[in-house]
Amino acid sequence: MILTVNHVTTYGYGEPMGTAVQSLRLFPSRFEGQRVIDWQVSVEGGVRGGAFRDGAGDRVEGWSIRPPVEEVAITVSGQVETFDTSGVLRGHRESVHPMAYLRETVATWIDDALADLGAEAVAGASDELDRAHRLSRAVAEAIAYRPGATHAHTTAAEALAQGEGVCQDHAHALIAAARSVDLPARYVSGYLFASEDGSPHEAAHAWAEIWVKPVGWIGFDPANRCCPDERYIRLGSGLDAREAAPVRGVTQGAGEERMKVTVALHEVQQ
Amino acid sequence: MTEYFNEMFEGREVRPPYAGLDGWMREMPAQLRAMKQAEAEALFRRIGITFAVYGEGGDPDRLIPFDMFPRVFTQKEWRRLERGIKQRARALNAFLNDVYGRGEIVRAGRIPARLVYQNAAYERAVAGFVPPRGIYSHIVGVDLVRTGPDQFFVLEDNCRTPSGVSYMLENREIMMRMFPKLFRENRIEPVDGYPEALRRTLASVAPAKCESEPSIAILTPGHFNSAYYEHSFLADLMGVELVEGADLFVEGGFCWMRTTEGPKKLDVIYRRIDDAFLDPLCFRPDSMLGVPGLMDVYRSGGVTICSAPGAGVADDKAIYTFVPEMVRFYLGEEPLLENVPTWQCAKPDDLKYVLDHLPELVVKEVHGSGGYGMLVGPKATREQIETFRIKIEDNPHNYIAQPTLALSTTPTFVEEGVAPRHVDLRPYCLVGEKIELVPGGLTRVALTEGSLVVNSSQGGGVKDTWVLAE
Numbered sequence: 001m002i003l004t005v006n007h008v009t010t011y012g013y014g015e016p017m018g019t020a021v022q023s024l025r026l027f028p029s030r031f032e033g034q035r036v037i038d039w040q041v042s043v044e045g046g047v048r049g050g051a052f053r054d055g056a057g058d059r060v061e062g063w064s065i066r067p068p069v070e071e072v073a074i075t076v077s078g079q080v081e082t083f084d085t086s087g088v089l090r091g092h093r094e095s096v097h098p099m100a101y102l103r104e105t106v107a108t109w110i111d112d113a114l115a116d117l118g119a120e121a122v123a124g125a126s127d128e129l130d131r132a133h134r135l136s137r138a139v140a141e142a143i144a145y146r147p148g149a150t151h152a153h154t155t156a157a158e159a160l161a162q163g164e165g166v167c168q169d170h171a172h173a174l175i176a177a178a179r180s181v182d183l184p185a186r187y188v189s190g191y192l193f194a195s196e197d198g199s200p201h202e203a204a205h206a207w208a209e210i211w212v213k214p215v216g217w218i219g220f221d222p223a224n225r226c227c228p229d230e231r232y233i234r235l236g237s238g239l240d241a242r243e244a245a246p247v248r249g250v251t252q253g254a255g256e257e258r259m260k261v262t263v264a265l266h267e268v269q270q
Numbered sequence: 271m272t273e274y275f276n277e278m279f280e281g282r283e284v285r286p287p288y289a290g291l292d293g294w295m296r297e298m299p300a301q302l303r304a305m306k307q308a309e310a311e312a313l314f315r316r317i318g319i320t321f322a323v324y325g326e327g328g329d330p331d332r333l334i335p336f337d338m339f340p341r342v343f344t345q346k347e348w349r350r351l352e353r354g355i356k357q358r359a360r361a362l363n364a365f366l367n368d369v370y371g372r373g374e375i376v377r378a379g380r381i382p383a384r385l386v387y388q389n390a391a392y393e394r395a396v397a398g399f400v401p402p403r404g405i406y407s408h409i410v411g412v413d414l415v416r417t418g419p420d421q422f423f424v425l426e427d428n429c430r431t432p433s434g435v436s437y438m439l440e441n442r443e444i445m446m447r448m449f450p451k452l453f454r455e456n457r458i459e460p461v462d463g464y465p466e467a468l469r470r471t472l473a474s475v476a477p478a479k480c481e482s483e484p485s486i487a488i489l490t491p492g493h494f495n496s497a498y499y500e501h502s503f504l505a506d507l508m509g510v511e512l513v514e515g516a517d518l519f520v521e522g523g524f525c526w527m528r529t530t531e532g533p534k535k536l537d538v539i540y541r542r543i544d545d546a547f548l549d550p551l552c553f554r555p556d557s558m559l560g561v562p563g564l565m566d567v568y569r570s571g572g573v574t575i576c577s578a579p580g581a582g583v584a585d586d587k588a589i590y591t592f593v594p595e596m597v598r599f600y601l602g603e604e605p606l607l608e609n610v611p612t613w614q615c616a617k618p619d620d621l622k623y624v625l626d627h628l629p630e631l632v633v634k635e636v637h638g639s640g641g642y643g644m645l646v647g648p649k650a651t652r653e654q655i656e657t658f659r660i661k662i663e664d665n666p667h668n669y670i671a672q673p674t675l676a677l678s679t680t681p682t683f684v685e686e687g688v689a690p691r692h693v694d695l696r697p698y699c700l701v702g703e704k705i706e707l708v709p710g711g712l713t714r715v716a717l718t719e720g721s722l723v724v725n726s727s728q729g730g731g732v733k734d735t736w737v738l739a740e
Contacts, residue, residue, distance in 0.1 A: 019519060021519075021520060021551065021562040021563040022551075022563075023551045023552070023563065023565075023566050047521050047522050048522070048523075049520060049521065049522055049523045049563065049566060049567065049570075049572075050520075050523040050566045050567045050568075050569065050570025050571070050572050051523075051570055052399075052566075052569050052570040052571075054395065054397075054398065054399070054569065055370075055394065055395075055396070055397030055398030055399065056394070056397075060566060060569070061566075062520065062523065062563050062566030062567065062570070064519075064520060064521045064522075064563060066521075094398075095371065095372075095397055095398035096394055096397045096398070097373055097376070097383065097386075097387045097397075099383050099384060099387035099388060100387040100388070100392060100394045100397070102387075102388055103388060239394070242555070248551045249551070250550055250551060250562040250563075
């Protein structure tokens with residue numbers, strides 16, 4: 001599948017602000033599931049800073065904008081050819097030890113309910129892959145997809161208690177449940193091409209990856225009850241949504257920040 | 271009763287290193303002594319060297335007590351320590367290079383993976399990044415204690431930003447001012463080369479992108495920090511800038527310092543703030559002390575941060591047990607300095623032993639420092655021991671235990687004259703293009719009779735530390 005992406009993130013402020021600094025993880029991962037045909041990231045009026053590939057294999061780029069800053073607009077446009085690897089992150093170069101992904105964070109804190117969900121889900125599983133699939137299924141059943149039910153800072157435990165949430169909550173809950181049974185897990189941000197079949201979706205998407213021996217990292221998307229396939233574009237990963245965020249930034253000043261995101265994905269007919 | 275090694279007296283005999291101090295001690299009239307002590311205090315106050323003590327209330331600008339009686343090592347004793355410390359500093363850096371790279375020591379099964387990768391001080395954000403010259407810990411403070419003429423033990427390693435070196439320099443300065451004759455009569459190795467050696471070390475790890483004389487700064491959390499004096503003192507002596515996070519910004523892949531003449535590029539930052547506060551875009555988002563975007567500049571090779579973010583995984587108290595193993599694994603050598611035997615309360619067998627022997631042991635928090643939150647069994651009341659027992663049982667992973675060591679004593683001026691008091695030693699090993707130590711360090715002394723806790727936060731004092739020239 002060849003997908004084109006147009007993604008614009010705009011931060012508006014009520015008043016002129018000081019310097020804005022950003023760390024962007026907006027570049028498609030390099031692995032067998034995707035091949036970049038063309039990809040451009042730009043920040044209006046910004047200066048490109050240090051760029052590097054981190055230990056998790058993500059390309060990171062720093063940007064800064066000199067004051068006064070009234071608006072920050074980050075534009076991503078590109079074309080990626082994708083392939084179905086059944087969720088397996090094959091051919092991805094990274095150097096972080098999987099065990100570093102057993103660490104808990106505030107958003108993925110394991111409370112009793114998450115630990116119970118994890119333990120019950122894996123009971124009777126035949127192997128690690130089976131455990132991972134069962135966990136993903138259990139999370140999908142425990143948290144119904146309902147946009148607006150949660151907010152950016154909702155934790156996995158809160159979402160589970162509430163029984164509803166969005167892809168971020170599904171991913172957090174799956175990560176926490178997996179770690180509770182000693183499976184390393186991480187948060188992945190990216191895009192999902194929405195087909196016409198009516199299943200729940202958001203073009204800017206998030207899912208989880210679980211370290212499954214002996215295969216390696218495998219993606220699981222509880223929100224869509226599947227593993228990532230050729231409709232997915234993977235950008236970056238982290239211990240939770242905050243760490244894996246495609247855009248992390250700080251703008252100096254007291255103005256109130258309003259964020260607007262538009263993402264459009266199209267399939268190029270061949 | 272425990273026999274303690276007295277570094278000056280062997281029975282009635284004076285051990286050779288202290289020969290030059292015997293007469294000085296005997297001939298000093300009580301009145302002169304009191305006068306000199308007052309003079310020393312006035313000098314410390316004037317230069318502003320004070321040490322805030324956390325959690326004790328009282329005067330935050332309290333002076334750390336200075337004892338005028340020097341602590342002395344012979345050249346031969348020092349050479350041995352120096353070799354051992356340098357060996358340890360090399361091994362610790364090799365370990366850091368390894369665990370942020372391929373992790374060979376873990377693959378070889380010599381250190382448990384969990385202890386490294388699930389360690390709170392392990393920074394995933396710098397995995398795969400190799401800092402200039404592969405050095406992570408540029409200033410290694412190795413805390414040593416002595417229990418006999420040739421018995422030294424490493425109590426702990428400090429790989430992040432060990433403090434106290436300003437005392438090493440000031441103690442010497444003040445002793446030389448007050449007792450010039452002593453320094454004419456004894457041949458003592460100088461320590462005043464430290465600031466220049468530190469500057470050289472920092473300059474030697476400038477990033478590859480730096481094409482001119484490296485520009486260096488010390489990054490301090492600010493004047494409310496207990497070691498602020500040391501930050502400004504070192505900046506002054508090295509002739510480099512002292513900056514706070516707000517003085518710096520990133521642009522175009524470099525870190526810049528605001529100056530009255532416009533922005534100036536910084537190549538090396540000797541930071542005296544913790545990893546968590548370095549950059550809100552990478553670590554704690556609520557931190558106001560650091561520089562947004564600094565870690566992106568660091569990881570793309572635009573600036574060097576000393577010590578490297580993530581260096582703390584090497585000086586964790588649970589990792590400490592494995593340092594002799596690191597020496598063997600990376601250097602293929604036998605460790606020259608011994609570790610103190612350590613029980614990990616996380617291990618069930620060790621935990622049982624510790625709980626059964628609390629009155630004999632010293633118990634410490636794995637991530638603690640400064641002598642806070644520790645139990646000194648032999649000095650504790652039954653009630654204190656029982657309170658601690660509950661803490662350990664509640665969270666065994668948080669504690670390690672060691673035997674109570676018979677710390678050596680050196681003569682110390684006390685109310686009644688001169689009396690033996692327990693001491694430790696922290697030399698500062700610099701790791702850059704070269705590995706070097708100035709001959710000396712910080713001697714801390716437990717001023718309370720019988721006390722084995724030398725931390726300044728617990729009422730310890732400091733002494734000038736001499737290494738005699740041959």
